[in-house]
Amino acid sequence: MRTIARDGDEVVFSSRIDRRSVRGGKVSENHYRIRCDGLPHHVQCGIAFCTTSCTYKAENTVEGETASPDGKKSYWTREVSADGQEMRILAYADKAKTKLKSTQVLDRVK
Numbered sequence: 001m002r003t004i005a006r007d008g009d010e011v012v013f014s015s016r017i018d019r020r021s022v023r024g025g026k027v028s029e030n031h032y033r034i035r036c037d038g039l040p041h042h043v044q045c046g047i048a049f050c051t052t053s054c055t056y057k058a059e060n061t062v063e064g065e066t067a068s069p070d071g072k073k074s075y076w077t078r079e080v081s082a083d084g085q086e087m088r089i090l091a092y093a094d095k096a097k098t099k100l101k102s103t104q105v106l107d108r109v110k
Contacts, residue, residue, distance in 0.1 A: 002106070004078065004087065010035050011054060011062060013043075036062055045069075065095070084108065 003014040012033045019025030032043040036054040043052050045068065054064030060080040067073050075092040087106045093099035 001109075006056075006062075007033070009037065009056070036064075040067075063097070 001016045003012075005012045010033050014031045015029065017028045020027060028046060030044050030046070034041040034043060034052060034054065036056050038053055038055045040051045040053045042049045044050075045066075048069040050069065051067040052064060054062050056062050057077075060082070061077065063075075063077045065073060065075050073095075075095055075097055077088075077090045077092075077097065079088045079090075080086070081088075085108045087108075089104040089106065090097075090100060091102045091104075093101050
């Protein structure tokens with residue numbers, strides 16, 4: 001279960017992944033709120049902390065960059081559809097966002 005919401009200039013993120021059905025699996029949860037001001041902010045990512053920065057490009061679009069504890073960076077865009085029923089998460093291999101790595105389409109759960 002993943003929840004991503006906008007609260008003014010902030011992104012509110014919450015996730016819960018239940019891997020108990022897998023041998024040795026656990027429940028993993030992340031919850032954070034960051035200001036999308038283009039500056040880096042520390043957020044929980046698993047058992048460690050990542051650094052994430054983001055900016056709003058439009059009312060329904062946020063772009064960002066996340067650096068993991070090992071220094072690897074990911075670049076992403078999140079866009080909510082006009083009807084608010086879908087979110088597309090685009091992951092890129094480069095900061096210029098010219099090399100698309102993956103696309104996820106999430107449906108809104110009511």
